Every structure is written in structure tokens, then in C-alpha cells.
Amino acid sequence: MLIILTFFFCHWYLSIFTQTFFLHRYAAHQMFVMSPRWEKFFYILTFIGQGSSFLSPRAYGIMHRLHHAYADTEDDPHSPSYAKGLLDMMWKTRIFYNDILNNRDHIEPKFKKGVPNWAFMEWLGDRWPVRLAWGTAYTLVYIFYAPSAWWFALLPVHYLMGPIHGAIINWYAHRYGYVNFPVNDTARNLLPVDFLMMGESYHNNHHKFGGRANFGGFRWHEFDPTYPIIRLLNRLRIIRLKVNNDLKYM
Template identity: 30%
Template sequence: MKTPSEKSAGRPGFSIPLLFMHLACAGVFFVPGGWPAFFIFVLMYVLHVFALTAGYHRYFSHKTYQTSRTFQFVLALLGTTAAQRDPLWWASHHRMHHMNSDTEDDVHSPRHHGFWWAHIGWVMNRQLCETDLNRVKDFSKYPELLWLNRHPYIPAFALAILLLGAGSVLNLLFPTLGVSGWQFVFYGFFLSTVAVYHVTFCINSVAHLHGRRRYDVADDSRNNWVLGLVAMGEGWHNNHHRYAVSTRQGFQWWEIDLSYWILRALQRVGLVWGIREPPRSVLTERKP
């Protein structure tokens, strides 16, 4: 049975903070560019995409590997600085998506609600901002995660202040670098965050409309190689919907899954363990 929040799927919404994040990207035209701007943009982009794909998705939503409580919080905090709310909210909605993928009960299905709604419309619906903690009982027992759930935008605001301070200090110490505090804010926070928004949103929209289907699953999920690259492995979406508990989503050697390889590196130093692989029966399975 759908909750009141889920019954609201498809209704229009509007988010002033989301609009502000997009409009603020215009600030890049008023600050220095060059390699420092490119560096901070790429650094924050990679950190945030990894925190969302390896943290919010593969760990908090599907528990495809294990880690310590300390590193669990590091993933949660880093993911929250990406301004996509907190891991409890994110995982609660994502688990519901897998239970009802591309049915009328799926709150971000392009099949039933259209591309715009699946991509960004559902995020702007205030009724869908609620977190059903019953869906994430395994993680809602941690006070630090509940704190992030109650204050999901404080870490993002703190990151913007940190970038402003870091850029300002570098400008003071190494003026020849051409770095400024606002450069770091506009490239490293606003532009990078909005880029991460649309790359992750594309998994809900584009990856259910465009790409190849290796597996004959009940939903419309597809493998999209472009998203596989820019979303650090999340674009192998049909693979994921066939075997969601696998840490690795690029099932073939040529399906680049950067998040998986970073997790493998973290396993070597003992930060994560219990990484799960797709069984051979799934790897050799073909559509009828």
C-alpha cells in the first residue's frame, strides 16, 4: 500500500534551493578559470559521485559490502555534502524504487510519470522529502545518521565555507597560482554539485530509456556506456537491476566501473571488506 508521499508522485513541484543552485553556476563567468578551477571541479565531482555511488547506493541502499562505523559515517558525511539530502532519505526511496521498479508505485519511473518527473520533478515534490525510517531500520539505529537526516544541508553549507576559506588561503600564500576563494566556491561547489545532480538523476531517467538490455528484467533498466563512464559505474543499470546486491555493476571487463575499483583499493587497506560479486550463473545468463 502506498504512503501519502508516494501517492503524490507525478504532481508538479518547485524547489527554490534547487533553482538557486543552478542559477549560481553563472558565477563561473565572474571568477578566474584555468587549471585550478578545473582541478577543484574534478576533485569535488569525483569525491561526490563516489560517495553517492559507492556510499549511498551500493552500501546504504543495497549493503553490497561491509565497513566500519567510522568509515560508514565518512561516506555518509561526504555524500551529504553533495546536497542530495542524507543517506537514510536516499536509501529509503531507492529501496522502494527496487521494490516497485517501473510500476505505478515507483515514484520516479519515466514509463509512468514521464522523463522530466523521473529526472528531477520528483525531487522537487515536498511530500517526497519525508524519510520512511521503517525502510532503513538497519541504519536508522545510528544517532549520527539520524542527525544527518534531521540536518541534511548543514554539511553542504559547511563545504561551501570550507572551499571559500581554502581558496582564500591559497590566494594569500601562493598568489601566482591564480586561485581565489570564490573560484573554489563556484567551480568546486555550485558547478560541480549541479553536474553531479544531473549525472545521478540520469540513472533514474536516461538509464530507463536509452541503452542496451543484457538481461530480461521486469523493469526498463538499460546499460548505458556514457553513464557508465561519467557516473563511475552506475550506468551499467540493467546489470544492477538483474543482481542488485553485487558491489560490481560493470559485469564485463570492458564495462568500466571506477567506483568498484576504488572500493577494491579500499579493501586492500582494510577500510572495506565483504565485497560481493555477481555469481557465474548471472554472468553467463542471456536474454531468451
């Protein structure tokens, strides 16, 4: 049981870290810069962390920029206000994402400026044989170490980890939670203490200060677990926080 729990939580937190750090704060918002070599390192880390549910940093970055520009309107790629339910929103998001991924979109060039694009890793991560190989690896871990069949119910979460993390925020953080700041959309802070999403659930804070690297910190209980890692990587000169990145809130 301990092995399965450790495996599940390691996968959960590595996946959400790569999503919030690399796809969200770097690819979409460019809150910091890094060298081409480190960019490739974090591409590979994202590929390992998300595995079968690998999300293209390029497509994610473009789509998320559109979300901020058109939040809770018909042009929002994933608004609960324009979906019949959670699964309907996820399906529409998938279609929108695939159009960007396969260059079938008609999105303005300004939304595509500066997004990372390692063509080989984008191609590799999206291959179905690769996704199936990751899924097979997860399944084998459970075959060897799950103490009972009930534990296999966790496998779908492994298979779809990236989209699940996105859906939690894009659906629930636009419907439930508390508000620190008035914004022109329905973004809310989903969790008072974000122990699950590494800062992502402070969605209202983020929509108010879209370029701020620290998603938490406005109330005593708001701690963004990703931010100290960003500060450490900045100190180690692996990344460089931009000067205009609301440094007064550090």
C-alpha cells in the same frame, strides 16, 4: 582555467563516488559492511563530496530500495514512465525524498531495515545555511579563478551535483542505451564505457544482479571504476564484502 577544471572534476568525481559507494552500494544494497567509525568517516566524506547537494544516506537508501522493488510502476519513486518530463520526475523525487527525510512517509519497515542513520550528520547536511555556505564557497572559487564569466555557467552543476547525478541515471538510463539482460523494467546501460558515473550507468546490469558489487564486467568494454576501490578497501579491511555478493564475478 586549469584550476577551475580541476575543481569541477574533483567535485564531480568525489560526489559521484560517495553516491555510488556509500549511498547506493552500502546504504541501499548493503553489499558490504563496515565498522561504525568507518561509517561515520564515509558520512563525513559524503558531506564534503556532495556539499550543497548533500543527500541523506538513510533517505536515499530507503528510496532506492523502493525503486528496485517497484521499478517502472506507479509506486516507483522516480520512473520516467510516470513523469511528464525530466524536471517533473526530479520534482516528484524531491517530494518523495523529503517525506522520507522528515518521517512523513508510510513505507513498510522492511525497506528501512539496516540503513545507516547518523542523526547529527543527517540534520547538518540538510540545513539551508549549511547548503548556502557550500554554495558560497563554490562561487568564491569561481570569482577568484574563473578566466571569464562564461565559466560561471558551471556553478549550478556544483550547487545541485547530487540530484543531477541521480537524474542522469534515473531518467536517461531508463530511456537510452543498450541491454545485456532482460529485466522487468526499462533499465538500460547508458554508456558503453562509464567514464562519467563510476559504474552507475551500467543500470541494466545492476537491475539484473542487484546485489553484485561490480556493476560492469559483462562485456569487454564494461569497466566499473568504483569496483577496484571496493576491492582495495576490502583488502585493507576497511570494509568487508559479504560472502553472498556474487564473488564468482570478481
